[in-house]
Amino acid sequence: MKIVVAESGKSSPKSCTGSITIQLENLNDESPQFTAISPNPLTINESLPRGTLLIKVNATDKDVDDVTYYEFVKTYAGFLIEEDTGEIKVAYPLDYDDPNTLTSPVLEIRAYDSDRVHSSTATLTVHIADINDNPPQCSRYLYIVELAETSPEGTPVVSLNCWDNDRTAANNILLYTMILDTYSTERFNITNNEITVGHSHLQYDDSSFAAVNFQHVIFVKVEDNGIPQLTSTSTVIVKVTPVNEGTPFSGTRTFNIFEDSPIGALVGTAAFTDTDLPDNNVKYSIVGGNTDVPPKFYIEPDSGRIRLLNILDRETQDIYTLTVRAVDVNNDLQIDPLRQRSGSAIVTVNVMNVNDEPPVCVPEYYEKTIYSTITSSIIQLECSDKDSPDHELSYSIVGASTDNLFELQRPDNNPAKVASTQRFQFDVFQGIEHSREYTLLIQVTDEFGGDKHQQLTSTVTAVIHVVPWTTTQPTTTTSTEFTTHVLTLTSFYWSPEKWFTVVLTLAGAMAVILISGIAWVCYQRTQSVTNQPRSILRQSLPPDEVAFDGQARDPVSGNWYMYNSETGQRKWLSDG
Template sequence: MQLVTQVQAQGDNVRYEIIAPAAHGLYTIDTVTGELRNTYELDLQRSPEVAHTQLLVRAYDMLHPSDSDIMGLNITVLPTNTLAPHCSPAVLLAQVPEDTPIGWTLAMLTCTDPDASNSSLRYQVEGDQRSRYSFRMQGPQLQVNETLDYDSAASARFQYVATILVTDNGQPPLSTHVPVLVTVTPKNEHSPACPASAMFSVPEDAAFGDTVGRVNGTDLDYPFDNIEYSIAGGTGASPPAFYVGPRTGEIHVLSPLDYESKQVYILTVQLRDMANDADPHHQRSALCDITIQVQDTNDQPPRCMPPFQEFFIYSTRDPSLPLTQLQCSDKDESTMLPLTYTLVGGNTNEHFRLAGSTLLHSAFSDPSDSIREPRTFELLVEVTDSFSAPRHSTTATLVVHVMPWATATPSTATTHTTLRKEPLVVTLTERFWAPSPWFVVVLTVSVALLLVALAWLAWKLLCRATGAQTPALPHFPVLLIAGLLRQVSAATPTGQQEQFDGRAQDPMPNTVHQSPRIVVNQTPAANPPS
């Protein structure tokens, strides 16, 4: 609530009250201080009747209410400028080309003053120096004030940021700020240019994704060299052998290359400029021929035809005659050195040798008694295409069967084979349980405590059985009593045996138990002691 005025009266114990109108509800007065305040917001547009109000305020003595005085108040509510102008749109966004003429209207504002419908409004452009002088206000119209150069706007990403200040003539004057964002688009005037050098080389063993080279196209339109690259042709069969990065212009290997199949690729790369014109369809492009030469590398092993051969010869065959000549070749044209042949297996006793790719054998010098046995040699020939890395090789298999040739009756020879005894090592694994030391200690203590407890329990039971009286057993079988007596007699020492008198006796000394007399079918030898 806002303070309107303060009523003051002279006297002691003065109190204040509003007596008319009785139900006004617009104002309230403090009974002690006399401050008059409004009870709610006074809006002349919604409630015109609050413009003029008459109040009667009574001041009285709290101890003597009859001592009072009345004062009349005339309250006039004056209109004030409380609302700023309202503009539509609240934000101005515009996009114009760089060749927009001076005086061109970019946008128009529609502004009103809620406090006064006929209030006049003032418009003014604010912002940095570049934006403030680039535009002007012609009434509510935003117009171009000077040529919009895209080079100067490039530093701000082709954007001008300003603010339109709209002010009313109220008291106090209120203003509204309308943000303005104007984007200037350049004109696409130049086509992309191809690079001066457009030839690259790549080895045929290049892996997927390896970089072959980079197409460095140029464009004089701003942003400079903003080019999109694509391959328009010349990549070969599907799938294509190469692909180009659309933004980087780098050419990469996409599929395996083979020098023996194709040595030269001529790619047609299309260069298209990007974001150089407001119209996305107004683009300029150029086609560039890029030559890629595939370099031969040693990537394939030699091949022998056939890879497997089998021969049958007699043991008396002339060693000067060749057995066979390997037919091996290498598809790699870069391998200029001749192939090398090496026996790597199966040449027992060095009976065979190689002269280049020709296989020769030496005379078989076996004894006459063993030459008649056929022998089979499985020769492995390694064929290598180079002496340095990368080096590839293949293995050819030659099976030679040596047949005996005998002119006399062969003698029979017995061959004894002595088998070498190899030591046999047998490992037996025995599983046992090895408890922890603490477990052994706990178990020992537990067993000792258990034995002590059992001994104590047995001692207590024995003491209880000894101290208790034996009840009469009139109906117990006589034979059982006789047997018990015989056991007691047998346990009594020889020097201290006494005759049984039919009464029960306590084995403990100085203890007498009264027991009923039991008559047994036998006569005691003497009268029992009294």
């Protein structure tokens, strides 16, 4: 400030000037004042992330160089205010559905100067809007239930306990939806939160169900009615337990087995069907028709395979009727013998014929004395075969030469007859010293329906004494003992290689040439020897001497001798 001092009352007053500086000191005498705070509520959504800016408040202080600061008058959950800027932010996500959360809080804001001498307050109403931010909740998210496969329709499976934490009533209307696989379709129903057995019922006895360990897996989607709709999922596992419902059954079965089958041979399998799982889990036993001691058949308890336990003889019994019983096992959740089911079936076993019986002739030895003039049948054979009919038996004369003086006659299918073919000729001029004898070995062979691979034979011995027509009927009969043998003839077929046929043909040709040469030498040496055999005198031998059962003529000397066919011993006969 400038000050002037002047004299007064003088014509030429004098004056002087000077300046005064006045320095004013600022006093903090003003309070901060808020500006532009709307009286309407500030609406925000719940669950805003931490640090979200809601609004910025502003207050001014007229005091020069004074700084304004901001704070809440008290603590408000979920909100914070920046002291320097007045920015109001979200301290942490707000949950409208939390009962401890105020849905319309009134925030009281204080603006103060740096010395906290002066301050002012303002209010801000915040309205927290509810949004659908909570999916439905359930008391359990996994249920495991066991139900028997016979549970009827409507049987309760599970009741879900679910809710929605959102306060809005519309959000608390929950919708339940089952998600089923193809196999479980129509086996379950759901009404609101209740799951029950459907009209298709449960079924344990299904191989495709076994692949999923006999379990139904039901996913239940729980959905609220908010915007946007939120869902949660619960899982229900239904374990189906077995119940013994089916009875083992099998139709009538027929098996064929050859009578020469070895012990242990498989006759057949008496398979039973049981609709309960495990598949055909039954135990087998023979309860009828197996009364032989020891029994003829045995059945494997686990498989139902019937095996031969003893030898068969079709000629004794050609058909067996067995009763097979099957009892199911382990078809219930808990093994209960009282709930076991059983079934039975008739099994017929036909014993197929095998040519294992040779022909039998009774007797096996014949001795007959005839006149030399007889040309009719001499002996009627009586032969039969247990496993071949009479018409399948064939007869042939084998063994010693009979000079074609005898034949077998068989006009029908009956056993053959031995007959002479011509009148016997004797040297009447030289006379007859003793009767002439012929030994016939007759082979009987069964044909077994034309199958010649396995033929069986037996033999019959016939001794025929021929006396001249001039001789009267002898008063005594000469008795000759013969040892008979049962021969078994088995035919085998073999197809040789081509080279073997050539070698065999050459070897055979050489053998024929060699035999022909030997025969020619023998023929030349025997031309002078008479072919008329002398009678053989057979005598009863003491027990300690050899029994001879055949006779023959030496091709070199022409003499006759008796021989034992087993030991090969010989005894020459006297010329007389």
